[in-house]
Amino acid sequence: MGKKLLLDQGSGGLASHRLVADVFVRHLGNPILARMDDAALIRPKGPLAVSTDSFTVDPIFFPGGDIGSLAVHGTVNDVAMLGARPLYLTCGFILEEGFELDDLDRIVASMGQAARKAKVKVIAGDTKVVPRGAADKIFINTTGIGEIVVSPAPSGHRARPGDVVIVSGSLGDHGLTVLSHRQGLSFEAPVQSDCASLNHLTLKLVKGLPVVHVLRDPTRGGLATTINEIAQQSNVGVVLEEQAIPVKPVVASGCEILGLDPLYLANEGKIICVLPEKHAAKAISIMRRDPLGRDARVIGRIVSDNPGKVVLRTGLGGHRLLGMLEGEQLPRIC
Amino acid sequence: MSSFDSLRDPDKCKAVLKLIEEAMQGQTLRFMEVCGTHTVALFRSGVHSLLPKSVVHLTGPGCPVCVTHDSEVAAYLELAKRDDVIIATFGDLMRVPGPGGGSLKKAQAEGARIEVVYSPFDALAVAKNNPGDKIVFLGIGFETTAPTVAATVRLAKEQGLSNFFVMPFHKLVPPALDALLSDPAMAIEGFMLPGHVSAIIGLEPYRPLAEKYGIPAVVAGFEPLDLLQAILLMAEMKRQGKPRVINNYKRVVADEGNPKARAILYEVYKPGDALWRGIGTIPGSGLVMSDAYKPFDAFDALGVELKECKPLPGCRCGEVLKGIMPPNQCPLFAKACTPATPIGPCMVSTEGSCAAYHKYQLDLSPGK
Ligand code: SF4
Numbered sequence: 083m084g085k086k087l088l089l090d091q092g093s094g095g096l097a098s099h100r101l102v103a104d105v106f107v108r109h110l111g112n113p114i115l116a117r118m119d120d121a122a123l124i125r126p127k128g129p130l131a132v133s134t135d136s137f138t139v140d141p142i143f144f145p146g147g148d149i150g151s152l153a154v155h156g157t158v159n160d161v162a163m164l165g166a167r168p169l170y171l172t173c174g175f176i177l178e179e180g181f182e183l184d185d186l187d188r189i190v191a192s193m194g195q196a197a198r199k200a201k202v203k204v205i206a207g208d209t210k211v212v213p214r215g216a217a218d219k220i221f222i223n224t225t226g227i228g229e230i231v232v233s234p235a236p237s238g239h240r241a242r243p244g245d246v247v248i249v250s251g252s253l254g255d256h257g258l259t260v261l262s263h264r265q266g267l268s269f270e271a272p273v274q275s276d277c278a279s280l281n282h283l284t285l286k287l288v289k290g291l292p293v294v295h296v297l298r299d300p301t302r303g304g305l306a307t308t309i310n311e312i313a314q315q316s317n318v319g320v321v322l323e324e325q326a327i328p329v330k331p332v333v334a335s336g337c338e339i340l341g342l343d344p345l346y347l348a349n350e351g352k353i354i355c356v357l358p359e360k361h362a363a364k365a366i367s368i369m370r371r372d373p374l375g376r377d378a379r380v381i382g383r384i385v386s387d388n389p390g391k392v393v394l395r396t397g398l399g400g401h402r403l404l405g406m407l408e409g410e411q412l413p414r415i416c
Numbered sequence: 417m418s419s420f421d422s423l424r425d426p427d428k429c430k431a432v433l434k435l436i437e438e439a440m441q442g443q444t445l446r447f448m449e450v451c452g453t454h455t456v457a458l459f460r461s462g463v464h465s466l467l468p469k470s471v472v473h474l475t476g477p478g479c480p481v482c483v484t485h486d487s488e489v490a491a492y493l494e495l496a497k498r499d500d501v502i503i504a505t506f507g508d509l510m511r512v513p514g515p516g517g518g519s520l521k522k523a524q525a526e527g528a529r530i531e532v533v534y535s536p537f538d539a540l541a542v543a544k545n546n547p548g549d550k551i552v553f554l555g556i557g558f559e560t561t562a563p564t565v566a567a568t569v570r571l572a573k574e575q576g577l578s579n580f581f582v583m584p585f586h587k588l589v590p591p592a593l594d595a596l597l598s599d600p601a602m603a604i605e606g607f608m609l610p611g612h613v614s615a616i617i618g619l620e621p622y623r624p625l626a627e628k629y630g631i632p633a634v635v636a637g638f639e640p641l642d643l644l645q646a647i648l649l650m651a652e653m654k655r656q657g658k659p660r661v662i663n664n665y666k667r668v669v670a671d672e673g674n675p676k677a678r679a680i681l682y683e684v685y686k687p688g689d690a691l692w693r694g695i696g697t698i699p700g701s702g703l704v705m706s707d708a709y710k711p712f713d714a715f716d717a718l719g720v721e722l723k724e725c726k727p728l729p730g731c732r733c734g735e736v737l738k739g740i741m742p743p744n745q746c747p748l749f750a751k752a753c754t755p756a757t758p759i760g761p762c763m764v765s766t767e768g769s770c771a772a773y774h775k776y777q778l779d780l781s782p783g784k
Binding site for chain 1: 424426429430459460461462463464465466640766774775776777778
């Protein structure tokens with residue numbers, strides 16, 4: 083068995099220093115972090131987009147990613163959704179005493195890799211080790227800082243009747259992967275998280291089309307919750323076409339078995355983009371040229387009817403409300 | 417096209433919709449889908465929004481969470497307070513409000529030990545891993561889930577486990593339908609029968625009902641075409657005046673049901689009276705432990721009793737479950753009672769009628 087994390091290693095003394103040097107600086111190092119002052123000195127050009135998020139996923143390793151890459155992608159994506167170029171990340175770790183050092187190393191290495199790919203620098207960090215039982219293995223908090231490159235910045239308040247809703251690819255992959263692994267279920271075809279940093283794609287989008295009204299990544303609560311938030315923030319109605327919404331067959335059938343709705347499952351590598359209809363074709367062609375947007379398509383429209391509500395037109399031509407998720411989705415009992 | 421896709425084919429569905437309109441011949445038909453999964457399927461697929469106005473749709477008592485009685489909720493919440501007890505349950509029960517406003521979720525926040533499981537067999541594993549504690553599985557569900565719970569109890573006996581118990585809150589569908597039909601306030605003119613329950617019990621238990629009350633009944637699947645065909649068959653039987661029980665879900669339901677599952681079920685349980693929320697006691701509509709399995713009965717072994725509870729003030733669950741009132745006509749619907757602040761279980765269960773109306777119906781105003 084590998085070495086386990088000791089309480090000492092979070093004490094701030096020599097053991098902590100060694101952990102920081104061996105694990106964190108080795109994988110995340112850059113000239114700003116290497117100065118090791120109490121705070122990092124940065125000179126962004128402003129206006130800035132700032133976002134923070136804490137990551138507590140179970141299981142910590144899953145097909146397509148792990149809690150480390152997720153902590154980078156998640157925050158990079160939140161910053162990117164304001165049409166910003168993410169530049170810096172800070173990260174705080176809360177680690178449970180006894181956590182496998184090899185696992186920590188693997189997670190931090192994966193963070194380093196994700197950060198390099200997203201072209202963001204980790205410029206400050208913190209580590210605490212808490213007694214066994216006081217935390218579940220590992221919690222990571224990341225804060226992202228980015229420069230806004232378009233004005234006005236895309237925002238959930240800017241959807242207008244006459245806009246279309248575009249999604250960059252299939253939905254529910256991350257949520258089903260994590261849920262099925264938590265339950266120890268495996269499906270005939272493998273499911274994999276879509277966990278990825280979307281900032282390069284969003285940058286191409288807002289630079290090519292400064293008219294983008296809304297950019298959002300449909301994470302927890304999935305497409306349904308995010309689109310409801312947009313409808314409420316902008317006080318507009320949304321009509322989505324069920325048949326146009328991309329869901330992989332393996333995700334659809336996995337959801338069928340578990341009694342889950344893929345429209346409410348989390349995504350970690352997808353974009354919802356709202357913009358005037360006349361720019362839809364260009365937005366889709368920009369997205370499709372990027373591997374992360376290969377399956378981009380229009381899934382619905384912004385309307386003035388039913389402000390604040392989302393209506394789903396079903397495959398049969400019927401309709402129903404697509405509301406927000408209340409609590410957690412639970413597998414069926416009957 | 418897979419057979420699955422063809423059950424969702426818009427053209428086929430539209431053709432059946434047209435036939436339904438013809439079969440209605442100007443009459444209105446009040447049909448009830450017994451099963452909560454059907455309620456949700458009707459809304460989710462959009463079929464509900466396409467049906468002609470002459471088809472009056474009533475939701476029935478077929479959500480196992482919704483029919484769990486206040487007294488039963490109070491009993492398990494009481495048990496959850498004991499230090500040596502771990503409650504094992506399906507997740508659906510977590511947010512169901514109890515008589516005093518408590519719930520398993522709140523009990524858990526206050527320190528109760530509760531394990532959400534996906535199969536009763538998982539509860540057995542909890543029992544093995546916690547030999548010093550008493551594991552109580554909340555056995556709710558109809559004929560669909562009861563055989564699996566029975567199989568778990570049998571396995572517990574074979575393995576000599578003495579710390580595993582079940583609270584048998586199971587309910588049986590046919591006696592409840594009989595009770596509904598015998599109520600003069602009801603005016604049901606057709607039953608969409610539950611697919612999963614029927615897969616276990618087959619058609620036989622429904623036949624006396626169709627004869628006694630002259631009511632058309634169709635066992636239906638959960639795809640749009642299944643739902644529409646069931647409505648068409650009911651409308652046609654009504655028009656022809658020839659009510660009977662039809663199995664229109666043969667790809668899953670055998671006419672004779674699943675005798676093996678029934679054998680396990682009636683080895684471990686025997687029929688007994690049961691309390692239904694909003695309806696009261698229905699004779700022979702529940703399951704109690706048979707003598708050989710009494711030691712696994714949480715009521716017996718842990719000295720639990722069902723105590724009378726005041727019904728939740730204002731909640732009209734009973735009328736909703738009986739199809740007398742559509743959910744959105746309950747005065748509390750979408751006002752005091754929402755999925756976030758449920759007053760009755762029909763608003764929190766994933767299969768509850770109030771939850772389905774709230775979740776899927778565009779217009780929340782009464783009577784629509
Ligand atoms: S809306 Fe709420 S209070 Fe009214 S019947 Fe349904 S669950 Fe009960």
